Each structure stands twice: as C-alpha cells, then as structure tokens.
Amino acid sequence: MSAHAHVSQLPRTAHTGRVTQARVALSEWTKLHSLRSTRWSLLVGFLLTIALPVLFAAVTSSHWGSMSPHERADRHPLDIALAGVNLSQLAIAVLGVLVITGEYSTGMIRASFTAVPRRLPVLWAKTAVFGSVAFLLMVPPVLIAFFASQAILSRHHILQISFSHPGVARSVIGGAVYLMLVGIFALGIGAIVRNTAGGIAAFAGIFFVIPPLMNVLPTSWNNAISQYLPSEAGRQVFSLTHGDHSLSPWPGTALFVGYCALALAIAAVLLVRRDT
Amino acid sequence: MIEAHDLTKDYGDKRAVDGLSFSVRPGIVTGFLGPNGSGKSTTMRLILELDAPTRGEVTVNGKHYREHAAPLHEVGALLEARSVHTGRSAYNHLLALAQTHGIPRRRVEELIDLVGLHDVARKRAGQFSLGMGQRLGIASALLGDPSTVMLDEPVNGLDPEGIRWMRNLLKGLAAEGRTVFVSSHLMSEMALTADHLVVIGRGRKIADTSTKEFLSQASGNVVRVRSPQAAELERLIAGPNVTVTVLQPGLLEVHGLTSAQIGDAAAAGGVALHELTPKEASLEEAFMDLTREDVEFKAAELEDEEAAA
Structure with missing residues (x-):
C-alpha cells in the first residue's frame, strides 16, 4: 500500500474549546427541540391548558339558568380559567421524565457523558433549559385561557373577575410557574429512576395516588399532613383562595421548590456515583 | 496515550476485568483482541469513566478522562452499544455533541461528508441500518479531532467497501501520530490493521506484543x-x-x-x-490457541451453573 493511502481524510481543526455550563445548555437546547416527543408533549400541554377552561366556561354559561344557588356559589371564575393546568401537568411531567430517561433507554446517555464526563453540567443544563421552555411556553396558554373563559362568561356578572384584582395575575401566571416546577420535579424523578415507565409511575404515585390516600387518615392528621405534600404545596401558587388547612401561595411554592431541589440533589449524587 | 494499571471491574459477583495493565502508544494502531464477553467493552467504558473501576486506574494522555477540560479533543470513542437517541437526526445528534465544546457547525458538516452520511443526515437515527449507525458513531468519535481514537468493534455491520475505508482511516489516523485503540474479536481484521496487539480472555491479559511477533510465536x-x-x-x-x-x-x-x-x-x-x-498459523489460529483455555473454562463454568440451577 502506498504511503498516500495512509493519510486519513479527517480534516484537522484548530478548534480547542473546553466544556462550559453555557455550552452544555446550548447542547441541551438542541437535544430538546430536535425530538418529536418534545414538540408533541408541549403542543398537547399548550392545547389542554386552553381547551379545558373554554369547555368548562361554555358549559357553565349555557347551564347557568338551570343551576341551583348552591351550584352557582361553587363556581369560581379562576378555577374555571385554570382547570386546564390540572390536565396539562401530565403532559409536562411525562416530558420532564422523558428528557432524561429517553437518553437512558436509547443509550444516548453514554454519548452525553462521554462529551461531558463530569456529568452534573448535563443535569443542570437539562433542568434550566427544560424549565425555561416549559415556563415560557405555558405563559401564553394560561393567559389565553383566562381571557377566553372570561369572555365566554361575560353575560354573568358574578363570574367576572378583573386581571388586576388582587391575586389574580399571580394565580394566572402561577399556573405556568406550577407547570414549570412540575416538569422540573418530574425530571428529577426521571434522573433518579432512569426508566421512563418507572419515572412516570413514580410521578403519578406522588401526585395522584398519595393525596387521595390521605383521606383514609383521621381528619386531624389529614389536615395536618396533606398541605405539605408536593402536589398540595405546589398548587397554592395558582389558587386564589386558601383554606384553613393549606399553605399560603409563597410558602407553598417555596416548599414545592424545596421538593424539586431535593429530587435534583438525590439525582445529582446518584448521577455522579452510578455506572452508566 | 492510554495507560491502564491493575484495572479491575466487578459487576456483582462477576469479575469482568481482572488486573489489566497495558499502555497504548501513539503513532500505531493497537488492536484490542478477545473473544466476545472477554471484557473489551467494559475496559473501554472504564477508560471513558462511564463505569468506575473496582480497583486500579486508567489515564488518557496523562489524566483521568473526567479531568480533561475538553474531553472530545482528547479521546474520540465509538462504543459497541449504540449511543444515539433514535428519535434525533444524525445532524442534530452531532451538533448537540459539538456544542458542548463550542465546535462549529462547519465541523459537523465536514464529518457528515467524511463518513458518507450526507444524504441521510436529516433522517432520524432510529431508521439507520447497522452500517449507517456505525458511520454516525465514527463521525461522533472524530468530531473533536482527538489525539486518541478508541473504537469498539468498528467494522461491525460495515460492507466490504466500508471495512476497507475503515482500515485506511485507522492507519491514516495512526500515521498522523494519534493513538489508535481498536477492539475486535476478528483476528483476520486485526492482522491487516493492527501493529500491536493487547489480547485478553476472561478479563485478563494474555498477550501484549507486536502483531508480527504474536503471529510467529503462535505458529510454533x-x-x-x-x-x-x-x-x-x-x-x-x-x-x-x-x-x-x-x-x-x-x-x-x-x-x-x-x-x-x-x-x-x-x-x-x-x-x-x-x-x-x-506452516504459519493464521492469526485466527494463534488467537484460538491462546484463548482456548479461557473459552473452555468458561464453557465448563456455564455447564456447572446450569447443573446447579
């Protein structure tokens, strides 16, 4: 074989960039927007956040005449406007889990950790990028849901509430804050469990199974404990009214942020220690 | 340059790599030879610190892999197990890896052309054939223009033309002064490509010698x-x-x-x-001679396990 054949065709590059947190974040942005599952989950989250309030508002408006005073008193305009958040949180949580477990199920995680062997920058970047995207994409639908449901209910003065009314803007934007935090919490769970089905099951268990189980406890225990559950603490940020046995908006949010931080801290410790 | 010292890895009760010490020098192609399941892939994962060794240590270019500020410029690796998200296009996969080091898009395009994936670069990697997946893996490995290239079974799934291309690429990379470490269970392939051989069986080093010497010794x-x-x-x-x-x-x-x-x-x-x-033994025969004991031992062990179960 001639010497000529022994020269690789690999073009050289003078580039010698080091790994930085900002670069890893850019990489995670590319990973996030280049997958169909991301686009679908976010689209479903976006649409559900709007569709459910619009539907509830339409039904409430058309049945208002035949409702009992008791039923009417039970309808709160902000509950209607933010009803979609309860459903779209599922789409956001599933995506949060997938952001990390999708890498484990496909083997991509090996490529990611070969490029960033210190690993933690990957976790922080995923959290920051996915959290930001979830928040920014969920602000428009909660606003649309609020104003659309108010427009549909415009014939019923008792169901009108101003955006400038104390707590309303906080609750509406709080819907997007809640969805962002749910996504981050789910991402932390996914990083701990490393398996899509397991991650979604763990999230569903914490958010949808444990809370109703609390009703089995004596009322005094239930009242004392339930308010500190992640789901209960978290929802205070998009609730206008607060019962005797629930936290106020900001302490509740702070506690939910704490749960997110705890999930991410456990994930971080495991991420560095475990084999891939 | 890769230097392993007393590298050992246990998975539960099973010892996958057992006291492995070797060094891989720049400027030549070093073959990493062993039957399937002998610990080649595990050793490579240990080099990249994807797995932590139970004992011993391994450095690349004088440092633990994790300690490098720009790992992709130090080591380019192709692992045997697929390491690509099936839902992402080849272009976006390479771009995401490149961005961690601030490597420009131009470089991504260069690599896609080099490995011949230009026409399918926007297709989802899940639809790739084994050979195309292998080429994508090689593009990822060479993205950072690394001084050490480490490839696990790189000719798997390549057609004859692809195998020849790979052979020339490896020799070319070595001729440029890079460290080239290539694993294979195919002796014939190694005879044509590798200058030096590290042979392992059941996680232990059996031979560490030049290909020429290995062949002449084994022919007896x-x-x-x-x-x-x-x-x-x-x-x-x-x-x-x-x-x-x-x-x-x-x-x-x-x-x-x-x-x-x-x-x-x-x-x-x-x-x-x-x-x-x-009669000169082929590399294949030489290899069989060397590893026969290990393979037989393994088969006997398996039978014992089956009998016990």
Whole structure:
C-alpha cells in the first residue's frame, strides 16, 4: 500500500474549546427541540391548558339558568380559567421524565457523558433549559385561557373577575410557574429512576395516588399532613383562595421548590456515583 | 496515550476485568483482541469513566478522562452499544455533541461528508441500518479531532467497501501520530490493521506484543512433510518433544521440530522428501490457541451453573 493511502481524510481543526455550563445548555437546547416527543408533549400541554377552561366556561354559561344557588356559589371564575393546568401537568411531567430517561433507554446517555464526563453540567443544563421552555411556553396558554373563559362568561356578572384584582395575575401566571416546577420535579424523578415507565409511575404515585390516600387518615392528621405534600404545596401558587388547612401561595411554592431541589440533589449524587 | 494499571471491574459477583495493565502508544494502531464477553467493552467504558473501576486506574494522555477540560479533543470513542437517541437526526445528534465544546457547525458538516452520511443526515437515527449507525458513531468519535481514537468493534455491520475505508482511516489516523485503540474479536481484521496487539480472555491479559511477533510465536514449529517413505521418516525424527500426525498416507504434520531439523534428519537417513513446508498459523489460529483455555473454562463454568440451577 502506498504511503498516500495512509493519510486519513479527517480534516484537522484548530478548534480547542473546553466544556462550559453555557455550552452544555446550548447542547441541551438542541437535544430538546430536535425530538418529536418534545414538540408533541408541549403542543398537547399548550392545547389542554386552553381547551379545558373554554369547555368548562361554555358549559357553565349555557347551564347557568338551570343551576341551583348552591351550584352557582361553587363556581369560581379562576378555577374555571385554570382547570386546564390540572390536565396539562401530565403532559409536562411525562416530558420532564422523558428528557432524561429517553437518553437512558436509547443509550444516548453514554454519548452525553462521554462529551461531558463530569456529568452534573448535563443535569443542570437539562433542568434550566427544560424549565425555561416549559415556563415560557405555558405563559401564553394560561393567559389565553383566562381571557377566553372570561369572555365566554361575560353575560354573568358574578363570574367576572378583573386581571388586576388582587391575586389574580399571580394565580394566572402561577399556573405556568406550577407547570414549570412540575416538569422540573418530574425530571428529577426521571434522573433518579432512569426508566421512563418507572419515572412516570413514580410521578403519578406522588401526585395522584398519595393525596387521595390521605383521606383514609383521621381528619386531624389529614389536615395536618396533606398541605405539605408536593402536589398540595405546589398548587397554592395558582389558587386564589386558601383554606384553613393549606399553605399560603409563597410558602407553598417555596416548599414545592424545596421538593424539586431535593429530587435534583438525590439525582445529582446518584448521577455522579452510578455506572452508566 | 492510554495507560491502564491493575484495572479491575466487578459487576456483582462477576469479575469482568481482572488486573489489566497495558499502555497504548501513539503513532500505531493497537488492536484490542478477545473473544466476545472477554471484557473489551467494559475496559473501554472504564477508560471513558462511564463505569468506575473496582480497583486500579486508567489515564488518557496523562489524566483521568473526567479531568480533561475538553474531553472530545482528547479521546474520540465509538462504543459497541449504540449511543444515539433514535428519535434525533444524525445532524442534530452531532451538533448537540459539538456544542458542548463550542465546535462549529462547519465541523459537523465536514464529518457528515467524511463518513458518507450526507444524504441521510436529516433522517432520524432510529431508521439507520447497522452500517449507517456505525458511520454516525465514527463521525461522533472524530468530531473533536482527538489525539486518541478508541473504537469498539468498528467494522461491525460495515460492507466490504466500508471495512476497507475503515482500515485506511485507522492507519491514516495512526500515521498522523494519534493513538489508535481498536477492539475486535476478528483476528483476520486485526492482522491487516493492527501493529500491536493487547489480547485478553476472561478479563485478563494474555498477550501484549507486536502483531508480527504474536503471529510467529503462535505458529510454533509446525511443518508439513510429504514423503514416499513416511513411516521411515517418522521413526527417524521421533523424540520426546515431537508429535507426528499422519494427515493421509505419505503426508505428515510435525510439531516440535523446525523444517531444517527434519530436512537434515531425512538426508542423514537417506529418506526422500517431496514436500517440506513450515506452516504459519493464521492469526485466527494463534488467537484460538491462546484463548482456548479461557473459552473452555468458561464453557465448563456455564455447564456447572446450569447443573446447579
């Protein structure tokens, strides 16, 4: 074989960039927007956040005449406007889990950790990028849901509430804050469990199974404990009214942020220690 | 440059890599040889610190892999297990890896052209054939223009043209002064590509030698002799360390003597020879000889396990 054949065709590059947190974040942005599952989950989250309030508002408006005073008193305009958040949180949580477990199920995680062997920058970047995207994409639908449901209910003065009314803007934007935090919490769970089905099951268990189980406890225990559950603490940020046995908006949010931080801290410790 | 010292890895009760010490030098292609399941892939994962060793350590270019500020410029790796998200296009996969080091898009495009994936770069990697997936893996490995290239079974799934391309690429990379470490269970492929061999079986090092030496050692003294007086010759060369196999009437295979010794003995005894051929073992045979014990041991172990179950 001639010497000529022994020269690789690999073009050289003078580039010698080091790994930085900002670069890893850019990489995670590319990973996030280049997958169909991301686009679908976010689209479903976006649409559900709007569709459910619009539907509830339409039904409430058309049945208002035949409702009992008791039923009417039970309808709160902000509950209607933010009803979609309860459903779209599922789409956001599933995506949060997938952001990390999708890498484990496909083997991509090996490529990611070969490029960033210190690993933690990957976790922080995923959290920051996915959290930001979830928040920014969920602000428009909660606003649309609020104003659309108010427009549909415009014939019923008792169901009108101003955006400038104390707590309303906080609750509406709080819907997007809640969805962002749910996504981050789910991402932390996914990083701990490393398996899509397991991650979604763990999230569903914490958010949808444990809370109703609390009703089995004596009322005094239930009242004392339930308010500190992640789901209960978290929802205070998009609730206008607060019962005797629930936290106020900001302490509740702070506690939910704490749960997110705890999930991410456990994930971080495991991420560095475990084999891939 | 890769330096492993007493590298050991246990998975539960199973010891996958056992006290492995070796170094891989720049400027040549070093083959990493062993039967399937002998610990080659595990060793490579340990080098990249995807897995933590139970004992011992390994460094790349003088540092633990994790300590490098720009790992992709130090080591380019292709692992045997697929390391690509099936839902992402080849272009976006490479771009995401490149961005962690601030490597420009132009470089991504260069690599896609180099490995011949231009036409499918926007397709989802999940739809790739084995060969295309392999080419994508090689593009990822070379993205950072690394000084050390480490490839696990790189010719898997490549067509003959792809294999030839890979062979030239590896030699070219080594000729440029890079460290090239390539694993394979195919001896024939290594004979054509590798200058040096690290051979392992059951996680232990069996040989660490140049390919040339490995071949000549392994061929031993096997000589094929054809003679009309075969029985007479057999008597003449008989000795304590000599075994003679009769392949067919008049054709012998002699272990333990050189062709010169047999020729001299025949001349002294007045026996006519029609053929006297020193037989060089193929790398394949040499490898089988070396690892036979390990493979047999493993098979016996498996039977024991089955019996116990």
